[in-house]
Amino acid sequence: MTLETATRPDFGAEPETERRKPRRRTRMHDTGFDRVFMAAVYILLTTFLLIVLVPLINILASSFSSPAAVSGGRVFLWPVDFTLRGYQAVLDNSAILTGFGNSLFYVAAGTLVSLALTVMIAYPLSRSDLVGRRVLTGGVLFTMLFSGGLIPTYMVVQSLGMLDTRWAMIIPGALGAWQVLIAATYFRSSIPGELYEAAQLDGASDLRFLWSVVLPLSKPLLAVIALMYGVGQWNQYFSALIYLRDEDLYPLQLVLRNILVLNNNAGGSDLTNLLERKQLADLMKYSLIVVSTVPVMLVYPFVARHFTKGVMIGSVKG
């Protein structure tokens, strides 16, 4: 029941008839005040749209401009002296490529581990016949209210020998309390009880039922949760900052921090001219921002739709 209502506002998916009627009605009844009010609404939203859009376009336009134009601050919303040199500099940088590869691995492995753990706890929690369900739910909820903190967690990771290994990027933080609650609510509310009874009559085991009935019926949920974990893993740098020393293990975000925020970047090494090198280093930052955002933005329309659902499943109290 919940998902039906929850997905409705998802990018205006309402039936056509419902949409048409109020428009005609409101237009007929629009008073002078309403017309002024609607103008204000459109101005407000357009302003917000531009505030979000202009910085993004500025970065994109700069990334295609010439090093001198970028360094001189001459680019606003359209590339000046179009070149691809920024992108070439990005591809020539081996640390970025290593980081890109590492991040892809961390996202793939981390999402898989997180998804498996989440299903393994959320499905039993969704079953009313599980003994100890309330205690376990409480145990998950409490981690949302109170956490061990930085150093106490670090000490656990250290004592497990995970420091400076790929495990440190995948295992700590693998299970999100929020995702567990969303998944348990979904399993409870959208898997019909009759299916379970039928499976019981056929003598199917719990695992068998989970694998062949529950999971195939929960594909939208699994997609939402996988995306939450995947995007979170791709975007975070904190675990890497505290757990990793070996630069060969760095995820992309930490490499980006070194280049973009700490300015540890020589620019093109083949350039002897100091000024040119500095200009190329400036330009490369813009191209790097674009390149590192592309994987997320490629899946973005798909991601946004599902995230919208996720927010709403989460907002339906279970």
Place this chain on the structure above:
Amino acid sequence: MSRRRSLERSLRRHWQLYVLLILPVAYLVIFEYIPMANNVIAFKEYNVVAGIWGSPWVGLENFERFFANPVAWDLINNTLMLSLYGFLAGFPIPIILALALNEVRLRFFKRTVQLVTYAPHFLSTVIVVSMIILIFSPRIGFMADVLGFFGMPTNLLADPDSFRHVYVWSDVWQTAGYSAIIFMAALAGIDPSLYEAARLDGANRLQKIWHIDLPGIAPTVVVVMILSVGSIMAIGFEKAFLLQNPLNLSQAEIIATYTYKIGLLSADFSLATAIGLFNSVINLILLLAVNTVSKRVTGNGLW
């Protein structure tokens, strides 16, 4: 007695469910509950050789050490000011956006605004901070020109007093569109017959928003508000740490970044844990207090 028998029967019939639970429960114990227990070193003088349980107890000495340092009050002040400011700016804007979007009937416009304003939510903190640094750079960024036009200081990132504005408004830039989703969902759930009645009464749009939309989303607003207040002291490490530089540190140092520096850079585990524990406890108290007040006043709460 009967409880025990039901457990036995449940275990025999549904043992597979309990097997499934082994790994996640082990995870929760190892990575959530053992760290909570490790907090005892806040009351000890931790040294690596003696280990967590072997190190000598020192009572509240670590907390006293923290509060004896004048930096402590700056940290608490910075943390509170930053999150309060963030809350005051970041809380109403998504609601206003959702109410405005809800009025729009032009489908194309509505979808465009949604698609564009959700996008920054998916950018990483490193990317957003890099964009801030580039766009506000006095040498190459276009915002420096804009600020100069309005007679404001052009090098915002070197100015301690501007740190909070940069932090908070870039957060609004990144999250306002996405945060509006939950209110859009609440608005979509309002009974259409209420609008019908308002129309017959000759209500204008503003009256409709005031008397139908706002009461309709009030429960959602309360829940979101409790969650935001509950995380007031839990302000994130990632962004503040990246935006810090030696020039703005007097305002940009918050509890989370200070804990990291004391704990991992200076390797004073006990002091860092004490500061972190202080932070978590205040946070928990805030959350419980807001929830209680909200339940009494509005009847809505988290549990």
